[in-house]
Amino acid sequence: MLHWFSDGNFPLYLAPMAGVTDLIFRQICKEMGADVMVTEFVSAEGIMQADERTRKYTEFSEEQRPVGVQLFGADGERMGEAARKIIDKGLAGRRPDFIDINFGCPVNKVVSRNGGSSLLRDCPLLASVANGVAKAVGDDVPVTAKIRIGWDADSVNAVEVARTLEDCGMQAIAVHGRTRAQGYAGVADWDTIDAVARAVAVPVIGNGDIATGEDLAKRKRETAVSGAMIGRAAMQNPWVFREAKYFLETGKCMEPVPMQERWELVLRHCRLAVDSGRHGNERQTVIGMRGRLMAYCKGFPGAKELRQKLCQVESVAAVEDLAAGALEAYQTTTA
Structure with missing residues (x-):
């Protein structure tokens, strides 16, 4: 079990966001109360080709732990080799606490390379990627995954995907409550997130539309998730982690940040x-x-x-x- 879920903890993750959650922003959010960090997504091929620019995305400080390095790609064997390289060679100067696989990115340049959320349309390929990473990493560090609820409204398959990922050895699953087709529009579907959390035994982290302590308390109270992930709200208000924890503890809102x-x-x-x-x-x-x-x-x-x-x-x-x-x-x- 991932230690940050032990003793009834309900960890708050800073969602990985390309071009946003770099080393410095993660440091700021950690100071504001974020519990778990995930790097910006990193190309497995970039790691394998020893691309220095790619390697920079794997950097983190000791103060940011627990922190995971997120990989994307569509070749399970190569993904596994990249994960192994990150762990064995300490590309960040240190070993991460977990490897996370990106099955949720909706961006065209990732999807067009059969990465990110495109794998939600091909469960056998998704399973081969998850298995490839899990087998390559072994028991050295946990492997987790992040998904969306499906490709579009006609193919919401998050429960099926989550069960597949659990069978492949994923030790936690983060679920963004939108389809790939939605992008970041519309309202996150927490009913589906809740269904995923009830369908698998591993911790499920809910992601989508959490901007206040009241939002967090509602999702913790009404769903079976084991933690929450905050992304876009933190971009304008990194204090959201501190504010959310305060609300969970007291039932009250903090005074506005001056x-x-x-x-x-x-x-x-x-x-x-x-x-x-x-x-x-x-x-x-x-x-x-x-x-x-x-x-x-x-x-x-x-x-x-x-x-x-x-x-x-x-x-x-x-x-x-x-x-x-x-x-x-x-x-x-x-x-």
């Missing part, structure tokens, strides 16, 4: 990203962060104007100036 603290986190993220040098020089890093900065500012006073300015920033100093101006305007209007 604007000063919100802006301090935005600036800290910028500085950490630049200092890491992982994305090039300062200008390249800040330009690459524009989308992230705009996500943070969703719901801020004057958000529309802020987003227009943030999509032009090229330096930390420019973000600092925007923060100072926004805070001054906010304090004036609330005085």
